[in-house]
Amino acid sequence: MLFAKREDLDFVASIDTMVYDNVLSCDSMRFDFDLGRDLWLTKSRFTVLQRDYLDLYELNNFLDRCKSIGLGEAKRGVVTQMFARQHARGQKKYRWGNCMMAWSFRGGNKHEQPTLTMHSRVSYIAYIGGADLALCYVLAREIGKKIGCKPRDFAFRWHVDSLQFHGFKSIPYLFRFGLDDVLREDTDEYPSADYPTLKLVRRWWGVMVHKHEDGVPLEDEKYGPLRRIRRRYGEHLLDPDHDRGISPPRIPLKELTFDPLRQRG
Numbered sequence: 207m208l209f210a211k212r213e214d215l216d217f218v219a220s221i222d223t224m225v226y227d228n229v230l231s232c233d234s235m236r237f238d239f240d241l242g243r244d245l246w247l248t249k250s251r252f253t254v255l256q257r258d259y260l261d262l263y264e265l266n267n268f269l270d271r272c273k274s275i276g277l278g279e280a281k282r283g284v285v286t287q288m289f290a291r292q293h294a295r296g297q298k299k300y301r302w303g304n305c306m307m308a309w310s311f312r313g314g315n316k317h318e319q320p321t322l323t324m325h326s327r328v329s330y331i332a333y334i335g336g337a338d339l340a341l342c343y344v345l346a347r348e349i350g351k352k353i354g355c356k357p358r359d360f361a362f363r364w365h366v367d368s369l370q371f372h373g374f375k376s377i378p379y380l381f382r383f384g385l386d387d388v389l390r391e392d393t394d395e396y397p398s399a400d401y402p403t404l405k406l407v408r409r410w411w412g413v414m415v416h417k418h419e420d421g422v423p424l425e426d427e428k429y430g431p432l433r434r435i436r437r438r439y440g441e442h443l444l445d446p447d448h449d450r451g452i453s454p455p456r457i458p459l460k461e462l463t464f465d466p467l468r469q470r471g
Contacts, residue, residue, distance in 0.1 A: 256466060
């Protein structure tokens with residue numbers, strides 16, 4: 207989406223770009239990313255996510271049904287599903303509905319590869335979408351414990367009504383790819399006029415850099431999400447190789463669990 211041209215995008219807004227009707231797939235959930243170092247998110251953010259979207263009673267029942275399917279105790283071809291927790295539409299952040307809506311599972315027996323599918327209304331692909339994928343990874347691990355598989359043995363499908371690329375919330379993720387030169391200014395290879403998402407990111411990148419270079423204090427930044435990105439940018443400049451203890455702590459997927467959900471009961 208970052209390098210997509212206008213004809214490849216369905217909608218271009220002032221703060222993000224969108225692509226509708228997506229089906230993303232992979233043959234293995236051998237996911238290899240770090241929630242802290244790659245997405246600059248915190249473990250507490252993952253705790254909030256699982257508590258917001260998973261109901262412990264429904265999760266346990268789903269895991270039991272997955273076990274029956276995965277061990278071949280159910281009729282061949284059966285697919286089971288679990289809805290995400292539904293939120294009151296009156297809440298501001300859920301005005302249009304859930305971001306994650308449901309998960310389904312099939313296979314795992316000797317006839318078919320175990321396959322986990324997530325159904326989403328919307329996701330910021332280079333930001334909180336990474337946490338959505340982390341949640342799916344932990345879910346696959348939980349299912350795998352019951353059927354004798356590892357996440358790497360699972361296939362994964364993601365049905366997303368609207369993938370969104372946020373103009374500045376995605377910037378910390380881009381630090382990890384050495385794209386500073388491309389993001390800093392127009393290039394002959396990727397002119398902003400032809401690449402709407404890149405144009406959007408460059409604009410917010412410029413705002414962030416100029417405020418940093420002009421010495422505008424973080425506490426004077428009234429817009430909370432932009433203050434977070436500016437803080438991350440300063441940390442990135444001081445610790446680009448993540449070896450000085452300034453960057454966010456490592457949060458590899460293997461350290462993530464559903465313990466916070468179970469402890470809450």
